[in-house]
Amino acid sequence: MQNTILIIDDEKKLNDLLSRIISLEGFRVLQAFNGKDGIKLLQQEDVLLVISDVKLPDVNGIELVKTIKEKKPYVEVINLTAYGTIADGVKAMQNGAFNYITKGDDNDRIIPLVNQAIEKALRQSEKFKEEVKATARQNFNSIIGNSKAVSEAVSLARKVAATDTTVLLLGETGTGKEVFASAIHHESERRLMPFVAINCSSFTAELLESELFGHKAGAFTGALKDKKGLFEEAQHGTIFLDEIGEMSPELQAKLLRVLESKTFIKVGDTQTTRVNVRILAATNRDLKKEADEGRFRLDLYYRLSVFTIWLPSLNDRKGDIELLAAYYLKQFAAKTGKRPLKMNEDFLSLLNKHHWKGNIRELKNVIERVVILADEDTLTPTLLPPDFNYDNASSNSLDLANIEKQHIQKVLAHTYGNKAETARLLGIGVTTLYRKIDEYKLG
Numbered sequence: 001m002q003n004t005i006l007i008i009d010d011e012k013k014l015n016d017l018l019s020r021i022i023s024l025e026g027f028r029v030l031q032a033f034n035g036k037d038g039i040k041l042l043q044q045e046d047v048l049l050v051i052s053d054v055k056l057p058d059v060n061g062i063e064l065v066k067t068i069k070e071k072k073p074y075v076e077v078i079n080l081t082a083y084g085t086i087a088d089g090v091k092a093m094q095n096g097a098f099n100y101i102t103k104g105d106d107n108d109r110i111i112p113l114v115n116q117a118i119e120k121a122l123r124q125s126e127k128f129k130e131e132v133k134a135t136a137r138q139n140f141n142s143i144i145g146n147s148k149a150v151s152e153a154v155s156l157a158r159k160v161a162a163t164d165t166t167v168l169l170l171g172e173t174g175t176g177k178e179v180f181a182s183a184i185h186h187e188s189e190r191r192l193m194p195f196v197a198i199n200c201s202s203f204t205a206e207l208l209e210s211e212l213f214g215h216k217a218g219a220f221t222g223a224l225k226d227k228k229g230l231f232e233e234a235q236h237g238t239i240f241l242d243e244i245g246e247m248s249p250e251l252q253a254k255l256l257r258v259l260e261s262k263t264f265i266k267v268g269d270t271q272t273t274r275v276n277v278r279i280l281a282a283t284n285r286d287l288k289k290e291a292d293e294g295r296f297r298l299d300l301y302y303r304l305s306v307f308t309i310w311l312p313s314l315n316d317r318k319g320d321i322e323l324l325a326a327y328y329l330k331q332f333a334a335k336t337g338k339r340p341l342k343m344n345e346d347f348l349s350l351l352n353k354h355h356w357k358g359n360i361r362e363l364k365n366v367i368e369r370v371v372i373l374a375d376e377d378t379l380t381p382t383l384l385p386p387d388f389n390y391d392n393a394s395s396n397s398l399d400l401a402n403i404e405k406q407h408i409q410k411v412l413a414h415t416y417g418n419k420a421e422t423a424r425l426l427g428i429g430v431t432t433l434y435r436k437i438d439e440y441k442l443g
C-alpha cells in the first residue's frame with residue numbers, strides 16, 4: 001500500500017511541483033490550498049505526513065502543527081518556511097514538527113527528510129492503532145450485565161458520553177464506577193486523548209493538590225523541579241476523580257474554579273494555567289447528604305451532579321451474578337491455561353445467596369481463586385471461601401446423612417479441597433472420603 005502525504009500550500013505552482021517530485025518517489029499525494037481543507041483531508045484520509053507552508057491564507061502553518069498533532073498524534077509534519085524566517089522553523093519544531101525546509105534552498109533535503117518522517121510516522125501509527133484497539137475493549141461492550149438497573153445505567157452513560165457534560169457516578173465500592181467512567185471517555189470525542197484516573201482518598205490534601213494541579217520548583221521542600229499535574233496530563237481528554245467525597249474543602253474550592261473557568265493555579269505559581277479537560281467524578285458516599293450537612297460544598301455538588309448515574313449493587317442485580325461469574329471463569333481459565341470450567345448447581349446457588357459487600361470486585365476475586373484451586377472441570381461449593389454459607393445451600397433437614405454431608409463439606413472448605421488433609425481431619429480413609437464425596441455428590 002502506498003503511504004500518503006498531504007501537501008498544504010496556497011502557492012499552486014509550488015504545491016504542484018512538490019506533489020510531482022514526491023509522487024515520483026512512490027508516495028500517494030493529496031493537495032490542499034488552505035488549512036481548513038487540509039485538516040478536513042487529514043481527518044478523512046489515512047495520512048502519515050503533512051508538508052505545510054507557514055503562511056497560509058486562513059491559518060499560520062506553525063500553529064497548524066498543534067492542530068494536526070491533536071487530531072492524529074502519530075502524523076508527522078514538515079513546515080515550509082520562506083527564506084530568512086528560520087525563527088519560524090525553530091518555533092515549528094517546538095510545536096512538534098518533524099523538521100522544516102527553507103523554500104527554494106533545500107531541494108536536496110526534501111526526499112531524505114520525507115523518507116525519515118514517513119518511517120517515524122509509520123512506527124507511531126502502528127503503535128497508536130494498537131492502543132486504539134486496546135481502548136476499544138474498554139467501551140460499553142466490556143460492561144457485563146442484563147439486569148434492568150445496569151441496562152438503564154448503560155443507556156444513560158451512552159447518551160451522556162457524546163457530550164462534554166460532567167458526570168457523577170454513584171455506587172458502592174466495586175460496582176464499576178471506574179469501568180463506566182472509562183467507557184464514557186472511550187465513547188466520547190476525546191477517546192484518542194488521555195483518560196487519567198485518580199483516587200482522591202489515596203493522598204494527603206497537600207499531595208493531592210500537587211498531583212492534580214502540579215507545582216513549580218521550590219514550591220515546597222522536595223519540589224526540585226516543575227511538575228505537571230494530572231489536569232495538564234489529561235489535556236483535551238478526561239479526568240476521573242474517584243472518591244471525590246474525600247476531597248478537602250480547599251481543594252473543593254480549586255476544583256470548582258476549574259469547572260467554572262477552566263483555569264487553576266499550580267502550587268507555588270503566580271500565573272493561572274488553562275485546561276480543556278472533561279471531569280467525571282465518583283463516590284460511594286451519599287454526596288447530597290454530605291453537602292446538606294456541610295461536609296461537601298453545595299455549589300460544587302450541584303456542578304458535579306449535573307448528570308448523575310447510579311450504579312446498582314450486585315446484591316440488587318442477582319440476575320447478573322451467573323453472567324459475570326461465567327465471564328470471569330472464561331477469562332481466568334484462559335489466563336491460567338485451564339480447560340473451560342462449569343459451575344454446578346450448588347456452587348451457583350451459593351454465589352446467588354452470598355451478600356456481595358465488595359460487589360463485582362469481590363466476585364471477580366472469588367472466581368480467580370476458584371479457578372486456581374479447581375482440579376476438576378466442574379466447580380463445586382468446596383472451592384468457595386469459608387465465609388460462603390454452605391449449610392444454607394443444602395436442605396435444612398436434620399437427618400444423619402445430611403449432617404454428615406454438611407460436616408464433610410465444611411472440612412473440605414477448611415482444607416480448600418485437599419482430600420488427604422480432609423480425610424485425616426475426619427479420621428477416615430481417603431477411599432472412604434472419595435466414596436462419600438461421590439455419594440453426596442460433593443465432587
Ligand SMILES: Nc1ncnc2c1ncn2[C@@H]1O[C@H](COP(=O)(O)OP(=O)(O)OP(=O)(O)O)[C@@H](O)[C@H]1O
Pocket residue numbers: 142143144145171172173174175176177178179180242284360361364
Ligand atoms: N459491569 C461490569 N462487567 C465486568 N466487570 C466489571 C463490571 N463492573 C466492574 N467490573 C470489574 O469490577 C472491578 C471493580 O470495578 P471498578 O474499579 O470500576 O469499581 P468502582 O465502583 O470504581 O470501585 P471503587 O469505588 O472501590 O473505586 C474491576 O476489576 C472491573 O473490571
